Amino acid sequence: MFKKILVANRGEIAVRIIRACKELNIPAVAIHSDVDANAMHVRLADESICIGSHKPQNSYLNIAAIMSAVDVTGADAVHPGYGFLSENSHFAEIVTKNKIKFIGPSAEIMKKMGDKIEAKKTAKKLGLPVIEGSEGNVKSVDEAKKISSNIGYPVLIKAAAGGGGKGMKLVRKEEELNDSLILAKQEAKKYFSDDSVYIEKYFENPRHIEVQILSDKKTTIHLGERDCSVQRKHQKLIEESPSPVLEEKVRQDLLNKTVNMISKLDYEGAGTVEYIYDKGKFFFLEMNTRIQVEHPVSEIRGGIDIVKEQIKIASKGKTSLKQSDITFRGHVIECRINAEDPSKNFQPSPGTINVCHQPSGFRTRVDGAIFQGCRITPYYDSLICKLICQGRDREEAIQRLQRSLNEFVIEGITTTIDLHKKILSHKKFINSDFDVNWLARESFY
Amino acid sequence: MKIDKKIIDELTKYLKEFGLTEIEYGDGNTKVKVSRSINVSSVAPSEVKKKQEIIESNGTNITSPIVGTAYLAAEPGGKKFVDVGQKIKKGQTVMIIEAMKTMNHVPSTQDGTVSKILVKDGEPVEFGQPLISIK
Numbered sequence: 001m002f003k004k005i006l007v008a009n010r011g012e013i014a015v016r017i018i019r020a021c022k023e024l025n026i027p028a029v030a031i032h033s034d035v036d037a038n039a040m041h042v043r044l045a046d047e048s049i050c051i052g053s054h055k056p057q058n059s060y061l062n063i064a065a066i067m068s069a070v071d072v073t074g075a076d077a078v079h080p081g082y083g084f085l086s087e088n089s090h091f092a093e094i095v096t097k098n099k100i101k102f103i104g105p106s107a108e109i110m111k112k113m114g115d116k117i118e119a120k121k122t123a124k125k126l127g128l129p130v131i132e133g134s135e136g137n138v139k140s141v142d143e144a145k146k147i148s149s150n151i152g153y154p155v156l157i158k159a160a161a162g163g164g165g166k167g168m169k170l171v172r173k174e175e176e177l178n179d180s181l182i183l184a185k186q187e188a189k190k191y192f193s194d195d196s197v198y199i200e201k202y203f204e205n206p207r208h209i210e211v212q213i214l215s216d217k218k219t220t221i222h223l224g225e226r227d228c229s230v231q232r233k234h235q236k237l238i239e240e241s242p243s244p245v246l247e248e249k250v251r252q253d254l255l256n257k258t259v260n261m262i263s264k265l266d267y268e269g270a271g272t273v274e275y276i277y278d279k280g281k282f283f284f285l286e287m288n289t290r291i292q293v294e295h296p297v298s299e300i301r302g303g304i305d306i307v308k309e310q311i312k313i314a315s316k317g318k319t320s321l322k323q324s325d326i327t328f329r330g331h332v333i334e335c336r337i338n339a340e341d342p343s344k345n346f347q348p349s350p351g352t353i354n355v356c357h358q359p360s361g362f363r364t365r366v367d368g369a370i371f372q373g374c375r376i377t378p379y380y381d382s383l384i385c386k387l388i389c390q391g392r393d394r395e396e397a398i399q400r401l402q403r404s405l406n407e408f409v410i411e412g413i414t415t416t417i418d419l420h421k422k423i424l425s426h427k428k429f430i431n432s433d434f435d436v437n438w439l440a441r442e443s444f445y
Numbered sequence: 446m447k448i449d450k451k452i453i454d455e456l457t458k459y460l461k462e463f464g465l466t467e468i469e470y471g472d473g474n475t476k477v478k479v480s481r482s483i484n485v486s487s488v489a490p491s492e493v494k495k496k497q498e499i500i501e502s503n504g505t506n507i508t509s510p511i512v513g514t515a516y517l518a519a520e521p522g523g524k525k526f527v528d529v530g531q532k533i534k535k536g537q538t539v540m541i542i543e544a545m546k547t548m549n550h551v552p553s554t555q556d557g558t559v560s561k562i563l564v565k566d567g568e569p570v571e572f573g574q575p576l577i578s579i580k
Contacts (some may be wrong), residue, residue: 054569055514190520339545348545350512378513378544379569411467 001315002026002077002101006070007041009081010060012369012385013291014041017079020307029073031066033059035377040369047073054379060084063091070100077101077314079307083381086290087114103314104269105289113287117160117198123273123284126261131276131283133200141178147199148177154202157184161192165234170202205435206278208236208285209243211258212298213271214309216319220263222255223298223306224328230423232346232439237416238423239294240333241301244394244432247280254282259323268317270295270310294334296367296388301332331394333401335420337368337408338382342419343445350378355411359404363390376413384415394432398424419444452477504560506575507553513544515576517566527577531559540564540576551576 006029007017014030018041021028030045035054042048049069052059059065061084070078078095080086080103089110095102104110113119117136124130132151137160138144148155148171157180159167167188169180181197189195208231212223227243228236242251258273272292274285295306304326313319340346356372368385370376376384387404391397405421422444428434456468456479467480509515517525517540527539533553540551557579564576 055567348511348513348547350544378511380545382545 002311004029004073004075005077005079005103005311006031006066006073006075007045007079007081008060008066009079009084009086010036010039010041010369010380012367012383013081013083013293015044015369016367017081017307018044020305020311023305024308024311026311029069029075031060031069033379035375035379038374040371040374049073054377056084056380063088063094066091067094067098070095070098075100077103077311079103079311080290082290082292087288089114101314103310105267105271109265109267110289113289115160116158116162116286117196119287120198120284122265123261123287126264128257128261128273128284129282131200131203131285134198136198137196138181138199141181144177144181144199145174148174151199151201154204156200156202157181157197158200159184159188159192159194160196160198161194162188166191167197203276203278205437206276207243207245207435208274209246209254209277209282210272210274210292211255212292212295212302212306213258213262213267213273214304214306214313214319214321215262215265215267215269215271216313216317217266217268219319219322220259220267221319221321221323221326222259223302223304223326225251225254226294226297228294229434229436230429230439231436236294237336237439238333238420238429239297240331240394240397241297242328242331243277245277250280250282269313270306293336293383293386296365296386297332297334300363300365300388300390301328301330302326303329330390330392331397332388332390333394333397334386334388335401335405335424336383336416337385337387337410337420338416339376339384339413340382340416341414342416348378348382349414350376351413352376353410353412355409357407357409358385359387359407361404361407363400364404365389370410387420398430448477453479504578504580505555505557506563506578507539507551509542509570509572509574509576510551511542511544511549512572513542513549513570515564515566515568515570516541516543517562517564527559527562529559529562533557533559533579542570553579555579 004027005021007014018028027046030042030048031051032042033052033054051065051069052062085091089107092102092107092110120130134147154172157169167184169184171177171180184197185195188197207229209225209227211225214221224241225243226239226241228239230238270291272288275282276285299306339349341349352375358366365388370384389397389400391400402424405417408417423429460468469478527533535553535555537553538550539553542549560580561578
């Protein structure tokens with residue numbers, strides 16, 4: 001097992017990883033920026049080291065500073081968490097070259113799955129249904145026109161190296177295609193220094209479903225699917241498992257195909273394959289080669305500590321788990337609590353939490369990094385904690401969430417707690433009658 | 446439904462008396478919540494006032510609507526939104542304040558000429574802090 005793990009992250013995911021380390025009796029090192037000196041992850045870690053200023057480029061994205069911290073503390077493994085450097089293959093490469101274990105897949109696989117065109121080709125080759133569209137980089141307007149009229153409008157132009165909606169353009173008719181293609185290429189060049197773009201059929205109101213996997217290159221298992229269709233601007237707000245809309249036959253097909261694909265990839269660690277689900281069919285969207293925010297949903301339903309498994313697989317090179325070890329129980333739903341004011345168009349709400357009471361009780365879990373007196377600074381993501389509840393069925397999970405949300409007290413900043421109460425009591429949510437654009441259409445305030 | 450204005454009146458008095466931002470009172474099925482917003486700034490209020498007075502004497506300030514990081518241009522090394530001496534119109538973007546990974550455009554509150562830019566690119570700013578002054 002590792003002698004010491006450096007957690008290259010902050011916030012709730014850093015706390016989550018440090019907790020796993022403690023239970024495995026592995027000392028954990030926290031890195032932090034100057035403004036995070038009193039943060040929860042710093043307080044819980046066995047050692048901490050300040051690596052730069054509040055700006056992410058100077059601290060949590062600063063590879064040189066992080067490598068110095070590894071050196072100074074003598075850590076022999078790095079856990080990247082999510083966001084920041086977690087999908088940066090260059091970082092994984094440097095860590096590995098220095099004979100430190102990067103907890104995650106190889107840099108080579110990260111690179112392969114990070115390039116959207118490459119990932120789509122791989123998925124198709126390994127038997128996953130993909131969205132109709134161009135085979136690779138679209139070079140000319142004529143080529144774009146031909147492909148688009150073949151698959152039918154509307155179409156979506158996406159950057160091969162993309163993410164966060166940048167370099168993404170929706171085209172409703174042929175007249176718009178020329179301008180949109182040029183714009184998409186310009187944006188892709190600007191943000192990712194790569195102007196490769198591809199074209200896909202656009203789905204108006206699909207659902208977002210993803211599959212959690214764990215793999216040690218030889219054995220690949222799944223921890224079921226998650227339905228993350230309650231979103232705002234591509235940011236998930238509520239995630240649940242199982243998906244309330246999947247038929248059992250489609251679910252088995254989805255899970256089998258995902259496991260089959262990953263087992264042929266030489267993949268190591270935890271990962272998520274994301275899909276678009278529309279009218280009874282699923283299509284490969286992308287793969288995330290890291291732990292995800294909503295991983296507790298699958299942990300609770302499948303009874304497996306995913307972060308500990310990541311560490312074990314990274315250390316031993318193999319997993320002791322078999323698919324038959326996993327039994328799914330009940331229904332699990334997660335609400336993301338963000339420091340935002342949903343009544344003011346989700347305006348960020350930084351500040352000091354002067355009163356903090358977190359809910360507890362039967363089958364209620366809160367993963368967070370908040371405490372009374374802590375400062376929520378404006379420099380990082382607005383996610384401050386997550387509330388996850390399990391029920392025998394979906395109805396009980398919703399009731400338990402409502403009960404827990406009503407116990408939650410956070411004063412000093414505005415959060416999405418109030419919005420969650422409204423969503424969970426909305427007829428459309430209760431009836432599972434929603435898609436990824438539902439939140440934008442509905443007015444809750 | 447009839448709301449007893451006396452309760453609101455009484456609660457408002459308590460807010461001020463005890464320096465609270467929020468107070469909730471419940472009786473049976475009725476619940477009344479009264480809150481007020483207080484602008485919190487890490488800079489001592491007297492200091493901000495002094496600073497503002499100096500600048501305001503020769504123009505108006507555009508202040509930050511939010512806590513965050515100020516950017517003078519849309520991208521590093523890019524063209525600044527405004528420069529000293531530049532004529533600007535009401536509603537024109539003068540700066541971007543990044544807070545929690547969202548970019549918030551700060552519009553000019555009036556027509557005028559930029560006389561001074563009061564913050565540096567990438568500088569952390571507080572709520573209500575003067576960003577630029579216009580004549």
